[in-house]
Amino acid sequence: MKNSLKFLVCPVCKSKLQQSNTKELKCIECSRKYDIKSQIPILLPPNLEEFKVLEAEYHDHEAHHYGEINMVNSFHVTYYHQKYLKIINELKDKSVVLEVGSGDGNDAKYITKPGITIIQSDISFQMVNLAKNNKKYNPNNIYVVSDAETIPCIDNSLDVIMIVGALHHLPSPINFFKEAQRALNSNGILIIGFEPNSWPYFYIYPCIRFIKKILRLEKYTSSKHSDVSIGDSETEGFTYSNFKSFLKESNLELEQIQRIWFLFGFIHTILSIINSKLPKDKSIDLPIRVQKIIIFIDELILSIPIIRNFCWHWTLVAKKK
Numbered sequence: 001m002k003n004s005l006k007f008l009v010c011p012v013c014k015s016k017l018q019q020s021n022t023k024e025l026k027c028i029e030c031s032r033k034y035d036i037k038s039q040i041p042i043l044l045p046p047n048l049e050e051f052k053v054l055e056a057e058y059h060d061h062e063a064h065h066y067g068e069i070n071m072v073n074s075f076h077v078t079y080y081h082q083k084y085l086k087i088i089n090e091l092k093d094k095s096v097v098l099e100v101g102s103g104d105g106n107d108a109k110y111i112t113k114p115g116i117t118i119i120q121s122d123i124s125f126q127m128v129n130l131a132k133n134n135k136k137y138n139p140n141n142i143y144v145v146s147d148a149e150t151i152p153c154i155d156n157s158l159d160v161i162m163i164v165g166a167l168h169h170l171p172s173p174i175n176f177f178k179e180a181q182r183a184l185n186s187n188g189i190l191i192i193g194f195e196p197n198s199w200p201y202f203y204i205y206p207c208i209r210f211i212k213k214i215l216r217l218e219k220y221t222s223s224k225h226s227d228v229s230i231g232d233s234e235t236e237g238f239t240y241s242n243f244k245s246f247l248k249e250s251n252l253e254l255e256q257i258q259r260i261w262f263l264f265g266f267i268h269t270i271l272s273i274i275n276s277k278l279p280k281d282k283s284i285d286l287p288i289r290v291q292k293i294i295i296f297i298d299e300l301i302l303s304i305p306i307i308r309n310f311c312w313h314w315t316l317v318a319k320k321k
Contacts, residue, residue, distance in 0.1 A: 101166025105131025169231030265312030
C-alpha cells in the first residue's frame with residue numbers, strides 16, 4: 001500500500017492520502033475517508049451517479065465470464081491489442097502506466113517490459129480483484145477501484161494512460177479526456193483502444209433486434225449469463241469527428257488512428273451472441289488461419305477512402321501537447 005500512495009490521490013480534491021489503518025485511507029486536505037478492501041483502495045467519489053453504480057454492479061456480476069463472451073483472447077482481438085501494447089513495452093524503465101477500465105487485467109498480462117509500474121483501475125471491485133488475483137500477478141502493479149472521470153492520480157505523473165473498450169461506458173467521455181490531460185506528464189501518451197464506431201448502432205443492431213423480435217428468437221439469443229450493461233445499451237458509439245472534438249477540447253494531439261474490422265465486425269457479433277448462450281468452457285471461435293485471412297481482407301477494405309469510415313472499431317494514440 002505504501003507504494004500505491006506515491007501515485008494515488010483523493011479523487012475529489014487531488015490531495016495526498018495517508019493510511020489511517022489497514023482498512024482505510026484518509027485525504028490529508030479534505031479529510032474524506034476511503035475504504036481498503038482486500039488490499040485494494042476504493043477511491044470512488046461520494047454520491048456516485050446512478051449510471052456509474054449500475055455499471056459497477058453489472059461488471060461485478062459479469063466479471064467471471066466477461067472474457068469468454070467478448071472473446072478477448074481470440075486472435076482477431078489480440079492481433080490489434082498487440083499493436084498498442086507495443087508502445088507500452090517500449091517505454092523507458094520506471095515509466096508509470098494507468099489502465100482505466102482494466103477489467104480482469106487481460107491487457108496488463110501482455111505488458112512484459114520490466115521496470116514499469118502499472119496502475120490497474122476499474123469501477124468494478126470484482127474486476128479489479130480478479131486482476132489482482134490473476135496467475136500472472138505482478139507485485140509491482142497497483143490495483144484501485146476508481147471512476148474514469150475522476151482519476152485518482154497526481155497531476156503530470158503518468159507516462160501513459162490506456163483505456164480499452166471502456167470509453168463508451170462513460171456518461172461523459174470528455175470528462176475522462178480532461179482528466180487524462182491533467183494526469184499525463186509532458187509528452188505523455190493516451191491510448192484509446194477498441195472503441196465502437198457509430199454506424200452499427202444505427203443500422204446493424206436495430207436490424208438484429210428487429211429480426212429477433214419478428215422471428216421470436218429472444219429466448220434463443222439472449223445471454224445465459226447477464227444482459228448488456230447500461231453503457232452498452234445507451235451508447236451510440238463514436239465517429240472520427242467525436243474523437244477530434246474530444247482531443248481538441250482537452251488539448252491533446254492525435255498521433256495515429258487505426259480502423260479495426262469490417263467483415264470481422266459482423267462475424268464477431270454473431271460469435272458473441274452464440275457464445276453468450278454457451279458454457280464458458282464451450283465457447284467457439286474460427287481457426288486462426290481463417291481469422292488471418294479475414295483480417296487481411298479487412299485491412300484491404302479499410303484502406304479504401306470513404307469505405308474505411310465503416311470500420312467497426314477505432315484505436316487512437318494521442319499525446320499531451
